[in-house]
Amino acid sequence: MLQSIHDKAKGILGIIIVAFLALVFGLWGIGDYLTGATEKFVAKVDGVEITQSQFDQAMARQRQRMEQMFEGKIPDSPVLQQQMKKQVIDQLILQKVMLKMVADEGYRVADVVLAERIKSMKAFQQDGAFDNNSYQAVIQSQGMGVKEFENLFRSDLAVQQLQDAVTRSAIIGQAELNILNQIQKQSREVNYLQFDDISFLADINISDDQIKEYFEVNGARYKHPEMVSISYVELTADDLAKDLPVDDKAVRQLYDDYVSSLSSKEQRKARHILVALAEDADAETKKQKKAIIDDLLNRVNKGESFEALAKENSEDPGSAPNGGELGWVSKGMMVAEFETALFKLKKGQVSEVVKSNFGYHIIRFDDVKSENIISFDAKKAELVKQYKSQLIEDGFYEKSELMATTAYENDQSLQEVADALGLEIKTTEAFSRTQGKGVATNVKVRNAAFNSDVISEGRNSDIIEVEKNHVLVLRVDTHTEASPKSLDEVKHIIESAIRVEKARETTMAFAKEAMTKLEQGESIESQSVQNSAKLIKLGSVKRDNTSSSQQVLSKAFTMTKPVEGKSVYKIVELSGGTGVIQLKSVTPPEQATTAELQVLAEEFRNEQANSDISVVLGHLKSQSEIVRSEEL
Incomplete structure (x- = not known):
């Protein structure tokens, strides 16, 4: 099914859903696991309910994002509130459709893959390694159980598999890539006039009849919440x-445990001389080997160089060339007999003969690294x-x-x-x-x-x-x-809403008049002065410019290229008013490097995949039975 819809979707730049994929489970939260057995629903998708709790959690997150956008206070606008509700419900419906699509396409995440991804998450690690206590604590702090989290994460990974599969199927040729580079990387010289709504608010008079008429049409939007x-x-x-x-006593035991834990982290630098002995050696061989190691120990104790004796006599090929040096040794690295002997020694001391399954050892303790033990x-x-x-x-x-x-x-x-x-x-x-x-x-x-x-x-x-x-x-x-709510309760809100609408109509009228004069040849500077409008000169900008109005940039890069140095103009609605954009020139980019074209190709594939998935979701949504609650 994906391939057939992909073929139909070629060239379509539809709804971008990367954010949706990232937010699916943020909007979802853990509502599926915390809701009661009987609860109101806000929508159903093929009989699967989206509960009131899930909707409320999603709305709370949407409000947080809106508060950040509006610097702490969301405008008291019933239109905006209704738009937020619709957007959240639409996202939750798409979530259900997406999860059904993932299941139908057979995307599954194996237990071993899930475990590896969880272990790789830094939030669950201590000192660079997965820590089960951290894992449990982080999940519990979010009000989840381990099973609930793993089920959610498994679904998230399955969705990522789907997105990756569609991304890999998107193809772009070299000619298309060069054209795309010309479009994406070009610069445009842009200025614009800004007519602010707020400049006209105080001069607008609203009558009681206007407020009453507005309330009669839109009164259902204004409610006291449950x-x-x-x-x-x-x-x-x-x-x-x-x-x-x-x-x-318990506190003292904790101290003893603390001391033991530091001891277990202690590292000791050591050398050894090994006389190898097979475990199945006969008695005569054991006697001969023991005599050799005893003689070597006697020579060490008489002052001969440990390093020289190790080089000449040790049968450990790894350490003998270095005078028997083993480097830094921690507990658990050596066989038990060797470790016990080494960690009993004082610094600089040589052990007696130590027997292990490798043979006979003489060990010298050279240095130590350990943490200071607090009293x-x-x-x-x-x-x-x-x-x-x-x-x-x-x-x-x-x-x-x-x-x-x-x-x-x-x-x-x-x-x-x-x-x-x-x-x-x-x-x-x-x-x-x-x-x-x-x-x-x-x-x-x-x-x-x-x-x-x-x-x-x-x-x-x-x-x-x-x-x-x-x-x-x-x-x-x-x-x-x-x-x-009664008319008296919302009168001031309605008055503000009407005033904003009227102010926008006024700025739009001024913008249209200014654009007419600009197209007739008047300068943008003169129109700024005549209309008390702000003149913002962006200069040469690219599509990815983040320091300028995105509403202006989006519109500017859809405008027709100026001919023979004659500027072109277009009206744009701004968040707080209306603007008139002046496009003075278009400058093509320099030839892109191979590396830059590769990055652009990857961006294209991701965008194409987003478009394809949007088409798929739209198709599946149209085929699904969707019921929305009439209360919202």
């Missing part, structure tokens, strides 16, 4: 840390903290189990939970599905509070892991359905 307030019992590590006793008194405060942390870790698990069991067995009240754990019942003010204060800033808490079973049946929630060593259970105190 709200709940909750009671909850929370358990944190701090609750367990109060008055925690300290066992001096018990200097280390004690840290060890006490470590001891308490372990007690808290163990106790927290037990208390969490007690909380979960008690809340389930007494699901009509939190009092039993509070009594069992010696904790207080806390409350919140009302909050919505997307915003709250205090504990309700956490999306998992909000999702649990709006679970339909918790609301309709008045029962306690399941236990919620807010973050590591912080859990809670909750129940809903008050619940208010979403309701329409």
